[in-house]
Amino acid sequence: MKDNLKEIIIKKMLVAAASTSIFIVLLIFLFLGKEALPFITEPGLSELFDSRWIPVSFQKEIFGIIPLITGSVLVTAIAAVFLIPFGVIGAIYISEIATFFEKELLKPFIEILAGIPSVVIGFFGLMILNSMVKDIFDLNTGLTALTGGILLALMAIPTVISISEDAITSVPWSYKEASLALGASKLQTIWRVTVPAALPGIIAAIMLGMGRVIGETMVVLMVTGNAAKISWNPFDSVRTMTATIAAEMGEVAFGSIHYHALFCVGIVLMLVTFGLNMIAQKVLKKYQMR
Amino acid sequence: MVKFTNPKITIEKLDFYYGSVQALFDISMHVPEKKVTALIGPSGCGKSTFLRMINRMNDIIDGTHHKGKVCIDDQDIYGDGVDIVALRKRVGMVFQKSNPFPKSIFENVAYGPRIHGIKDKAKLDDIIERSLNNAAIWDEVKDRMDKNAMSLSGGQQQRLCIARALAVEPEILLMDEPASALDPKSTARIEDLINELKKNYTIVIVTHNMQQAARVSDYTAFFYEGNLVEFDHTNTIFTKPNIKQTEDYITGRFG
Amino acid sequence: MNKNISENIIYWLIRIAAYLIVFVVGYIVFDIVIKGLPKLNMDFIMGFPRRSGSEGGILPAIVGTIYLVSGAILVALPLGMFSAIYLTEYARQGRFTRMIRLAIVTLAGVPSIVFGLFGMGLFVIFFGFGASIIAGSFTLSFMILPTIIVSSEEALQAVPQSLREGSLALGATQWQTIYKNVLPYALPGMFTGSILGIGRAAGETAPILLTVAAFYLPRLPSSIFDQVMALPYHLYVLATQHPEADKVLPMQYGTALVLLLIVLIFNLTAIFLRSYFRKKYKW
CATH class of the missing domain: 1.10.3720.10 (MetI-like)
Structure with a gap:
């Protein structure tokens, strides 16, 4: 029975290790999304479709990608x-x-x-x-x-x-x-x-x-x-x-x-x-x- | 079909599937204690699959399942709470292709006892000598126990694998075409060995060599397309089988 | 006869195209070796940079790269090896296994700069590590994880199934079987894969750009929360950002050569070991 417990713990650890890949991919999407999201409210998604990318400007910065x-x-x-x-x-x-x-x-x-x-x-x-x-x-x-x-x-x-x-x-x-x-x-x-x-x-x-x-x-x-x-x-x-x-x-x-x-x-x-x-x-x- | 009052292994209505493909159909059979039971039949007839049911080796194949019962000494080995490790300790197995571990001869035989907790060197030495003796290979290897097992000849490798299986002191020995890859001389040695071993072990051997089945076994089961066609005394099977299909196979009309 | 001549011409065109690739690779390596070699001395390798890198050596960049790569391996090697063990030895077909495989393939295709963005968002900002060795190492480790998993899987699959069956049939548990009768024969291959990972991690610039790399920091780091210089970033800086880029040309070539040597030595070692073990373990 002690053997059995050890086997189960090891398997759980391996499952956890194998899951990290899934976890990382999800985290990547999550973090990109989280940091990109505020752009939708300010200045708005339509801004992305502008034909100019002027990130530094004294008049108006434009972020068209x-x-x-x-x-x-x-x-x-x-x-x-x-x-x-x-x-x-x-x-x-x-x-x-x-x-x-x-x-x-x-x-x-x-x-x-x-x-x-x-x-x-x-x-x-x-x-x-x-x-x-x-x-x-x-x-x-x-x-x-x-x-x-x-x-x-x-x-x-x-x-x-x-x-x-x-x-x-x-x-x-x-x-x-x-x-x-x-x-x-x-x-x-x-x-x-x-x-x-x-x-x-x-x-x-x-x-x-x-x-x-x-x-x-x-x-x-x-x-x-x-x-x-x-x-x-x-x-x-x-x-x-x-x-x-x-x-x-x-x-x-x-x-x-x-x-x-x-x-x-x-x-x-x-x-x-x-x-x-x-x-x-x-x-x-x-x-x-x- | 012969029945025994006190069989070592009892199989009841066993069906087995690889995914959706059924490989064994409704098999019921008794295996007697301390006798040699041979399983014969053409390739793909399910005899190896059946053998691997007895020590639950099929468990490691993805997507397999079964119905029915396999009992050893009246204990259902597929029942709840069965310790597979303890089961496989009781049921040793020798494979078709000899599979010594790429370690020394000593380490090969010591592998089983060690994982079952034997650490004492003297005791280990004792088990190893006895196992190698029982497998009739001691004299050939006693002076080079630390040599890699891969350096042995094919026949020696297979006897080493038998010694390795014996070292965990099983009750049942499953042999999956143990001599199919060997030359005639080595085959004869293995067959002699099987005759010796049946004094102490219940042996189930898969073979597609019918002469071999006739020479070494007490009972023979004929499998065809996943069905158990006939099971009887080896003598009966080879001299006056009850079923036409068996006779056709024995006389070489097919397979 | 005519047909033969035109076939021959096509053969030669194909051959020329193939050898053109070889020529270009040779040219790149040759150019950097020839022009970088004069710089390759102890003062350069063991010295600290002066005047924002236009003079002196590149020791901090070398040490920084060593730290980053060691950190990345420390994280990615166990994770990758355990993942591979799970996938080859335990995983059964099903949704979970498919998801893991999908994730590994996805991870292998993520652009390196996106790893940089992610590492910055997670480690530098969210965990508050700041630009640091630990942030850079973790980012790099995620990037090389697929490489290590895939090559570890190959190493495990190369161990014959009969060794597993033989051990299980003796009543060994699954982990005993893996630990005693599979891993010993797979480890060399697994380490070979990780050497390839090291080579990749050492040469990558984009992921460390946003997570750790310092423009000019002529001292050695004292903790894992320090920023460091790193060879690939140093080369980038000298080649494009330096105010006297033309004057520091020898410094650029020297740095490029050291970086190239480190990466190629790791890669060639891995290639050599791989063929060595393939020959040694023929089952």
């Missing part, structure tokens, strides 16, 4: 342009084409890339890519949405490669054999059989990668120039939601409208990444069911 959202969207779209082809091609190359020796060489590089801190990537962007972009496109500054997008794509590539690679490798050999036996070339087989069969996994990989891109802070803070304006021009400076929080939260007065507005931005960010994550998980789960 539209420019921040467009900033995030633009940078993310640019990142996608680089992330999708390079991520997917990288995964195809590693899983289907590379020799054993090449794999052993390529994989550590991807793992190293996954490990490089974002602030170091941002620093590299500031030092090297910044002037490259400036010179190539003959701009006044290299601190643009394009610079940020390229670096974000680089950061998310390991995520996309490793998940897509899993999906591609798990395509049954029999599919590929059947195609090859029909006289299709290796490339045709990859393009018409392997990739379509692995597509749900690849899509999920891309979505998870995009989630990382939207949520990334330091790189965009350092290299996109941080101009809060609505623009769809990749050569413009933009300001993302993440960068806004990082740059302004440190100087804001506790409990001010600006403070609450930044928490509103945090909620939007949380919901977007949460949504992307959920869809990606759904896709992955359906895929694994087959």
Whole structure:
């Protein structure tokens, strides 16, 4: 009986430990909500949809998050342009084409890339890519949405490669054999059989990668120039939601409208990444069911 | 179906389900004490599932449930307040694939007695020597008790697992195809061992090797698709079975 | 023949794309190593910063990062390991288990700056810790929790089921089985996962930005309620906030190199250990 009691206590402790994840997620939503909520009464939710973000002003401060959202969207779209082809091609190359020796060489590089801190990537962007972009496109500054997008794509590539690679490798050999036996070339087989069969996994990989891109802070803070304006021009400076929080939260007065507005931005960010994550998980789960 | 006046294990109207899939259908059976009872039948017939009912090993599988009764010495082992730990101490088990722990030979056999609270070194040594002797492996390992059990051969590993089960002094020994992964010589040693062990233990053995069932068992139960088709003296089952299905299986017409 | 040529061209394009990634990674590391190496001496690593970081060393930032990471591991490792033990050994399918899994996936996707916001709201303001090591460590620990849970689960699942059955069949209780016959073989893998977590925690900037990091604080902390400097934040400050950013270029590269080395050493150790244990424990 003493044994039994011990077992029960241990199990309770383990349940408690496992529950902390649920608890933390709830707390995150709770605290973001709690600190964002006062914004609804003062100055009101409609203010959020203004097209200007002017947090410091002698006349009237305006907290419209539209420019921040467009900033995030633009940078993310640019990142996608680089992330999708390079991520997917990288995964195809590693899983289907590379020799054993090449794999052993390529994989550590991807793992190293996954490990490089974002602030170091941002620093590299500031030092090297910044002037490259400036010179190539003959701009006044290299601190643009394009610079940020390229670096974000680089950061998310390991995520996309490793998940897509899993999906591609798990395509049954029999599919590929059947195609090859029909006289299709290796490339045709990859393009018409392997990739379509692995597509749900690849899509999920891309979505998870995009989630990382939207949520990334330091790189965009350092290299996109941080101009809060609505623009769809990749050569413009933009300001993302993440960068806004990082740059302004440190100087804001506790409990001010600006403070609450930044928490509103945090909620939007949380919901977007949460949504992307959920869809990606759904896709992955359906895929694994087959 | 044979009945016994004083069976060691009594199974009554046992149904068993993996989720919504029924794996055992209305099984009633007596297992006699200090005899060897063999369970035979084609793969997937439920014989292993049935065996694992007797020490409640199926409990650890998610989403299983059962109806009916399994009694050992008239105690319902699925009844309220039954201590599973005490039950599993009484009912030892040897698995199909030998599963020595990646520890020393000594630690493998000492594992059971230790968790049941035996700390005294001399007593432990004594139990271990006796168990290894009973499992007919003492002479082979006595000089290398501190070697990792994984370094033993397949047949030795399986006898070590038997010794490990014996070390907690069970009354019943369940064996799930204990020799299926072994070479003929090791198999013969295990069969000899079973013949020795039945003097002191009630043994239930699952096998799909019919010659083995004929050689080692006193009674044989034939399972088919989750049903107990026939249960009788091994002699009867193998020479003049009552049911056509049994005969077909024994003579190799299917399975 | 024509088909073959065009296939070959496509092959090469794919190969070039794959190796371009390698090239860029190599270039980043090479650039930082070459330009940071001259700074890598004892005065820099063991010295205190002077003139708001334009001279002197980065010891307080290194020590700050060590404190933050140790604190984060101290919280996240037991929590993560226990969560993983529950999920692999005890949890049955059902709503509660699904909710835990959902929460872990969600947590893994929360943007780091949102962790920062949350940590500020909860630890700095609500609990009144102020910007401090304890607030930063807790925030980081929540961030690395999913990494530790997932890799601990993998380590536990790699232990064969037969070891559990063998132990249970001898009459061991579930916890005895886990403690004596599962954990000993899973622990190396679990620690490997936590090393990956350490690497992540050491390099993150956004979560500590709002919870602990000090702009310039040329002394070592005396308690867990002190603010500290931290390497990634120090690099950010030197590179973007410093009034003489161009002049302190060597300081920036030196800091970047030290940070990169710390993170890469942890990551490579984890990768090496993982393949070592995979080979050692082949069941």
